Amino acid sequence: MVQSVVERSVPVEDAPLRAEYIKAFRGMLLARVLDDKFASLYRGGKIHGGVYLGRGQEALSVSVGLALRPGDVFAPLIRDGAGRLAFGESILDAVRTYLGSVLGPMRARDGNVHRGRPLTGLLPMLSHLGAMVPVVNGVLLGHRFKGIRETVGATCLGEGGTSTGAFHEALNQAAVEQLPLVLVIANNQYAYSTPSSRQFACHSLVDKAIGYGVRGHSLEGNDLEACLTVVGDAVARARRGEGPQLVVARLLRLCGHGEHDDASYIDPALKSAPFARDCLRLAEERVLAAGWMSPREVELWRAECVQKVEEAVAQVQREPGPDPYAEDWCALASRHLSEGYHGA
Amino acid sequence: MVQSVVERSVPVEDAPLRAEYIKAFRGMLLARVLDDKFASLYRGGKIHGGVYLGRGQEALSVSVGLALRPGDVFAPLIRDGAGRLAFGESILDAVRTYLGSVLGPMRARDGNVHRGRPLTGLLPMLSHLGAMVPVVNGVLLGHRFKGIRETVGATCLGEGGTSTGAFHEALNQAAVEQLPLVLVIANNQYAYSTPSSRQFACHSLVDKAIGYGVRGHSLEGNDLEACLTVVGDAVARARRGEGPQLVVARLLRLCGHGEHDDASYIDPALKSAPFARDCLRLAEERVLAAGWMSPREVELWRAECVQKVEEAVAQVQREPGPDPYAEDWCALASRHLSEGYHGA
Amino acid sequence: MSITYLEAIRAAQGKALADDPRVFIYGQDVGAFGGAFKATKNLSQEFPGRVLDAPISEDAIVGAAIGAAVAGMRPIVEMQFADFSTIGFNQIVNHAGAYHWRTNVPCPITIRLPGGGTSGGGPFHSQSLEAIYAHFPGVVVMTPATVEDAYSMLLDAVAIDDPVIFFEHKFLYYHLKAEKLPTEAMPTGKARIARPGRDMTIVAYSAMVHEALAAAEELAAERVEIEVVDLRTVKPLDTDTIMASVARTGRLLCVGEAWPYGGVTAEVLARVATEGFDLLDAPPQRLNAKDTPVPYHPTLWAAHRPTARSIAVAARNLLRL
């Protein structure tokens, strides 16, 4: 099976991807600002339950969101704030879900990263890792049945998620059906506290591709250009009918597993590895160095991001939480089949 | 990851494996005779439930059983009659389980291929495919904890079983723990009626090895010499501490999925492929051609097998079935914790 | 002409495929082979491309069905045996079951589970798992006991906007016959009086309906008139019909082939005890399988599950209370 391996990209003076790069950088920055806000809301005790950030993974995530288009399907995971925004999720949806507004897509029934709008192609994740992969397959099968052509389904997993039976069954299923699935693995070296050495024993996770009969791609996940190129290539191939694509990125999670976690278990040696450098800072250096944005433009955009986020938070904080007395406790869509029996 | 690929072996005039080959051939023949008897008991309505045979897979299966030794653990699957006998399962255990004698290891509570004696290292299979792999891992972990050295755990799966999440989680687990697991895949082209093209999309299942970081071996499963060599090598490597070994054999199932099935779905073209030739016939030709056994010796052994099997069947047919009134319906080993409450 | 329970299931799927382009079938060996029990026989030939053979991946099978449903399809999943649904358990109960409640988007999938015991089936080809599915919110659990219901309830299952766990009983596949397929049916969620009577109510479902009817027949010779209620759908549970029957008879025996703890029979007894306490002339009773795995051997198996005989014994005891 052919494998594309892209090592760290050499900056090109005036790459044709300039516009895309800038767009991606701006998306990353917005995602970072939003994440920072969630972290501070969490510290302020304003969020119920956990907060999961994508710090250090924005380059990879945004590339997935940008490579998709309306009609595609995307099942993001816990570190995909950037990809979500790029795919079209609104800041409001994110904030409303974290703050438990009834106006959010999950209506305060589900929270934090468990959000989405299935009918727009953004699938809300199940907590159980790996479980989204077959569901994306199913949407793609549905498209095939309905004659909808050239749509792609993308989903992300951490390296820890590759140990699940769900990942395996679904990637194999996609390969058998030759579905346009793009499965992006962010190998951020840890699954919660567990280092990769206790998670898998292969040299690189991309070595799994051949065993499924799918194309594998590997890259450095903090290199935005590589992410845009490789993820873009994978999505394009899937769209062209070349079947499932497995993308494996190497990077480091630059935050705790959740905001409750200080990540003190991370090996200090890893932190100084090249792939551990902050993708956002690298991208910023690049746009500045190439003269694609001026420092002032960057600062203006950062300020704009902060403002958007602050506005959204302020708005949502005025929105109502759920009213348990108005809740009719009916899990079924077929209301006439609901027993309404709660054992009381 | 290194991969050993053994193609069809060239007959050696007086191979050092002569004794082993003969032993294996005799084991295969006994297994075939026993299987034939089960088939005829089934046709005669003497067996409750299904009958699952290993016809065409004896060379591979017997090699697994022969490569193991006391203290090792073996979790055979539905087509491993030959491996079971070679590992030391008695004909009586097999017959008692199929005929539902209370004297059998499963005491008529479980039947047919769902038999074993865990304390002798022969694990009785769960029906759910793939489920035995992590259990073998666990026994090996147990050995490691107890300081028992140089034991190996082997288990078999069909190619269909590789699509299960259980297979994946467990092979990865074995690789992470570097357990002496030998996982033997009999790619017999069909999972029940489903051809491999609907089961997986990789070129060969041995291509999965590298993605787990384990050694892969592939061979023609109807070539007894190759089976003995390759499986023997895999077991020896596991025993030497080289970690999990994935063995993938190509062959054809020469019977129905179960005896209720006429296997009319098998592609006739496959039947004339070299790997579809009956391993037992090939082995017989070989022992005769090499002069390792005379035709008369073969016939004597065949007759002896028939006699052993007939005797066992005759004995078991006189043995009592279970007495439901004597049954105390207690699923727990801790009898004092049994409710004895059956809702009646 | 006569049609079996199994043929009714095949016919319902054929009709669903013919009537609704959103329907497709996904499961192991369901294609050209027609399924392990032949419940999809000829369907892949009649509806090319709409009956897909799946790998041995129950989790991914259900997961894909959920995705397809979200994309607007109406998948029917066949598990080879109900017992193997434990591998797809997470997707069924957590993903499908919670989908509509979480997202406001319906998840119309039908999961066909050939369940229940047959002689020689053994511990893992015999299970009756309706209670563990019914325990979870957001699913409908059907347990048809007749050829007519097998047909019409399966059509309903496909039409319903929610995940439906459809337990078809393997023991009924070939033995149960009807003259013809029904053209109309009771609505889903309604129980059926399978036999009217005034001395006692036996609530049953799936294959146990027939054991209960046989017991009722036996007791009729003793001038005892037993009313048999066929639940049809165990979730939602038609408490009204049960209660009305108990109001008439004053006595309740509930029979299930599943294990007792937290089974459908426990649920029925709990509801009747709570809401119909004053209707009862004697303590409500239940009869279940023994609390062990389902035994392989026919004589053990026959003693493990309720039968007409053990139901008749329990009924006589209850009449004496």
Next chain:
Amino acid sequence: MSITYLEAIRAAQGKALADDPRVFIYGQDVGAFGGAFKATKNLSQEFPGRVLDAPISEDAIVGAAIGAAVAGMRPIVEMQFADFSTIGFNQIVNHAGAYHWRTNVPCPITIRLPGGGTSGGGPFHSQSLEAIYAHFPGVVVMTPATVEDAYSMLLDAVAIDDPVIFFEHKFLYYHLKAEKLPTEAMPTGKARIARPGRDMTIVAYSAMVHEALAAAEELAAERVEIEVVDLRTVKPLDTDTIMASVARTGRLLCVGEAWPYGGVTAEVLARVATEGFDLLDAPPQRLNAKDTPVPYHPTLWAAHRPTARSIAVAARNLLRL
């Protein structure tokens, strides 16, 4: 000095490791990190090589525990959340649960499931799954409600020759405190009278014991004396203690945090209705979580599960019947 429910669980594991070389711990992040909830804090340092970090493979984790048990070990498995045990479901209920019955070889594994709801936990970090495990034969299901029980029952669990599903309640982890660890304990399988009373029996388990006690306290001010029975182990169910209590009080309310259908509360009601019908002065009642997924938002969550307030309301209603 005071010790929390969580510390008791850690201490019990430490003692089990110290006392019995066959014991080891296997689960995600249980090693150097000490577990998502810190229930194994320092244990990998104190017992090198005996506390193993597992990959994210619940099915293989349980499978390996079964194999190790068969090889003579006494594994303790930690699932990160009870909800994720649905991935190891097949190995737990089918393999471990049936092992002894099929093979006559015991399968002593302990599976620790941090379960139950907490504020903001949401649908998949809050589940109470005791009933689905109790439905299967061959397993013991524990639901300790006190610090003392968390400790001694976990030690029992490890000692028992069967698979034990050990539900520890996340809500109790930090809040519940005791002065010291017990040196002796009630035997497994015995329920405990958590508060004596003569007007009504409330049967509860796990976190609901404390809600029931608070409700009892509230009603005490109204001169109603409620007896609270803490089941401790939901399977086996101590029917004798329940029945004896109902014989004293004549009234039964059973409270569970799980969903109603086929829950532990249904089982308790069914047994009392069947065996203790004449002891009852009023219909037995139950109170459960609502039949929807567990909501994320605290105010929805508080309305979804039974609380001291809703228990008190149900108790007052029952007293009036």
